[in-house]
Every structure is written in C-alpha cells, then in structure tokens.
Amino acid sequence: MESTNNTIIKVAGVKKGFTVGSRILPILYGIDFEIQKGEFALLIGPSGCGKSTLLHIIYGLEEPSEGKIIMDNHDIWSYTKDWRADFRNKNIGFIPQQPFWIKSLSVLENIAIPAVISGKSFHSALPKAAELIELVGMKEWADHRPYDLSGGQQQRIALARALLLDPHIIIADEPTGNLDQKAGEELMNLLSDINKKFALTILMVTHNHEQYKYGSRIISMLDGKMISNELQKN
Ligand SMILES: Nc1ncnc2c1ncn2[C@@H]1O[C@H](COP(=O)(O)OP(=O)(O)O)[C@@H](O)[C@H]1O
Ligand SMILES: [Mg+2]
Known part of the structure; x- marks a missing residue:
C-alpha cells in the first residue's frame, strides 16, 4: 500500500528474533501495514x-531485527534512545494490560505522573488530571488509591493517564483482557468516544470477538505473520 499524508503509523518489513542461549528464536517474520490518522485499529x-x-517495537521500546517503523514521517529506530523517549512523551499514550500505580499517591495524582517523567512540574499537571478524570467518568474516585478500584475503573484511570500529555496516538495492549464483559464494553465505548471526539488514532490488541465492531481496521496475526488487514464499515 502507498503511504499517504494521512499515514500516521507505517510498519515496514518488521522482523524480530530473540536470542535464547546460542540460538535466535524468530518471533515476527516480516510485518507490513499502515494505519491512517484517526483510525481505531484492532x-x-x-x-x-x-x-x-510488535506493539513494543512500534512504541519504541523493543528494537526490530529488521524493518522500519515510520511514525509521523519519522523513522523512529534511526534515532537515539533519548529521541524516542521524547517522541513517546510528546505523541503516544500507552495503556498496558495490567496498569502499574504508585501506591502512595491518589488516583488523581497517579494520572499526573507522566508530567514528571517528561520533566514538567507535578503540580502544574493536576488541573489537566482533574479534567481527564472527569472525561473518563471517575471524578468521585479522585482521592482514592488506584489499587482499591476495580479492574475496569483502573483501566479508565489508565486511559486518563495515557491522555495527560495530549498524545495523538494511543497504543493499548489488551486493556480489556482482565475485565468482565460489562467493564470491557464500557472501556471500548469510552475509547470509541475519545477516538471520535479528539481525532485520536488508536492501535489496540484485543482477544474479544465482540469488540471487533469498534474497530475501523482489523489486523490479524498468526505465528508471527500478518494474515489479514481489513477496513471495516461501521
Ligand atoms: N524477551 C523475549 N525473549 C524471548 N522470547 C520472547 C521474549 N518476549 C516474547 N517472547 C516470545 O515471543 C512470542 C510472542 O510473544 P508476545 O509478543 O508476547 O505474544 P502475544 O502478545 O501475541 O501473546 C512468545 O512465544 C514469547 O514467549
Ligand atoms: Mg501480549
């Protein structure tokens, strides 16, 4: 497929092998796809x-053995580690399957943490954190401790935290993997609203067939290869 001005993530010939003892264990055999601005790709x-x-390679944490990741027209693996860290802070929010929290801080304070990581002041980020906690419908839990919340509530907070530095891309690794049906659906609805409202591009992993309806594109993998890549009408 030809890259267009609207291409935000391009994965080109990505291969990955892990060294295990004296052997190289191949994991990705050459992955190619593109995601356009504003898509909700699953x-x-x-x-x-x-x-x-693959998500870690796209996020800039794990180096591909071969191939390129072009994001916003930058070949991210041609730059330094510091450049990638800065690029991530400015452009990408990440939601892991199992969010990690600082136990001694409140929910609201945890949402503000990415500010510290990016070298900004913690206190200056609190108003933005307050805005985001409202956006994800968790305002009344602001003073609680994150680990006291349910899995679904924690993922809403993880989404708020991922949005703190105004990313234009969200990468999420099975954020609904540990949630029950209802909490999973609520998180998908929230992601879908945010995708539309802020023209935010989302790339997310899911196992759940019932969530496919939320995606504008479904990229399907098997044994380290991409087996299909389809735009969905919705
Ligand atoms: N650091 C690593 N070293 C060796 N093997 C790894 C490493 N990370 C992942 N793997 C292996 O790569 C394969 C793919 O893992 P992963 O990307 O986590 O799959 P998925 O997210 O689709 O479940 C698995 O067989 C896993 O054991
Ligand atoms: Mg995984």
Missing part, C-alpha cells in the same frame, strides 16, 4: 503470536 491473534512484541 490487532488480533492468538496468545503468543507476537502482538505485544
């Missing part, structure tokens, strides 16, 4: 097929 496939590895 990455699916059985456990162990390489989805998380």
Whole structure:
C-alpha cells in the first residue's frame, strides 16, 4: 500500500528474533501495514503470536531485527534512545494490560505522573488530571488509591493517564483482557468516544470477538505473520 499524508503509523518489513542461549528464536517474520490518522485499529491473534512484541517495537521500546517503523514521517529506530523517549512523551499514550500505580499517591495524582517523567512540574499537571478524570467518568474516585478500584475503573484511570500529555496516538495492549464483559464494553465505548471526539488514532490488541465492531481496521496475526488487514464499515 502507498503511504499517504494521512499515514500516521507505517510498519515496514518488521522482523524480530530473540536470542535464547546460542540460538535466535524468530518471533515476527516480516510485518507490513499502515494505519491512517484517526483510525481505531484492532490487532488480533492468538496468545503468543507476537502482538505485544510488535506493539513494543512500534512504541519504541523493543528494537526490530529488521524493518522500519515510520511514525509521523519519522523513522523512529534511526534515532537515539533519548529521541524516542521524547517522541513517546510528546505523541503516544500507552495503556498496558495490567496498569502499574504508585501506591502512595491518589488516583488523581497517579494520572499526573507522566508530567514528571517528561520533566514538567507535578503540580502544574493536576488541573489537566482533574479534567481527564472527569472525561473518563471517575471524578468521585479522585482521592482514592488506584489499587482499591476495580479492574475496569483502573483501566479508565489508565486511559486518563495515557491522555495527560495530549498524545495523538494511543497504543493499548489488551486493556480489556482482565475485565468482565460489562467493564470491557464500557472501556471500548469510552475509547470509541475519545477516538471520535479528539481525532485520536488508536492501535489496540484485543482477544474479544465482540469488540471487533469498534474497530475501523482489523489486523490479524498468526505465528508471527500478518494474515489479514481489513477496513471495516461501521
Ligand atoms: N524477551 C523475549 N525473549 C524471548 N522470547 C520472547 C521474549 N518476549 C516474547 N517472547 C516470545 O515471543 C512470542 C510472542 O510473544 P508476545 O509478543 O508476547 O505474544 P502475544 O502478545 O501475541 O501473546 C512468545 O512465544 C514469547 O514467549
Ligand atoms: Mg501480549
């Protein structure tokens, strides 16, 4: 597929092998796809097929053995580690399957943490954190401790935290993986609203067939290869 001005993420010939002892264990065999601005792309496939590895390569944490990741026209793996860290802070919010929290801080304070990581002042980020906690419908929990919340509530907070530095891309690795049906659906609705409202591009891994309806594109993987890549009408 030709890159267009609207291409925000381009994965080109990405291969990955992990060194295990004296052997190289191939994990990704050459992945190619593009995601356009504003898409809600779902990455699916059985456990162990390489989805998380690919997300980490796109997020700039795990180096590909071969191939390129072009984001916003930047070949991210041609730059330094510091450049990538800065690029991530400015452009990408990440939601893990299992969010990590600082126990001694409140929910609101945890949402403000990315400010500290990016070198801004914690206190200056609190008003923005307050705005975001409202956006995800968790205002009344601001003073609680994150680990006291349910899994679904924690993922709403993780989404608020991912949005703190105004990213234009959200990458989420099975954010609904540990949630029950209802909490999963609520998170998908929230992501879908945010995708539309802020023209935010989302790339997310899911296992759940019922969530496919939320995606504008479904990229399907099997054993380290992409087996289909389809735009959906919705
Ligand atoms: N650091 C690593 N070293 C060796 N093997 C790894 C490493 N990370 C992941 N793997 C292996 O790569 C394969 C794909 O893992 P992963 O990307 O986590 O799959 P998925 O997210 O689709 O479940 C698995 O077989 C996993 O054991
Ligand atoms: Mg995974």
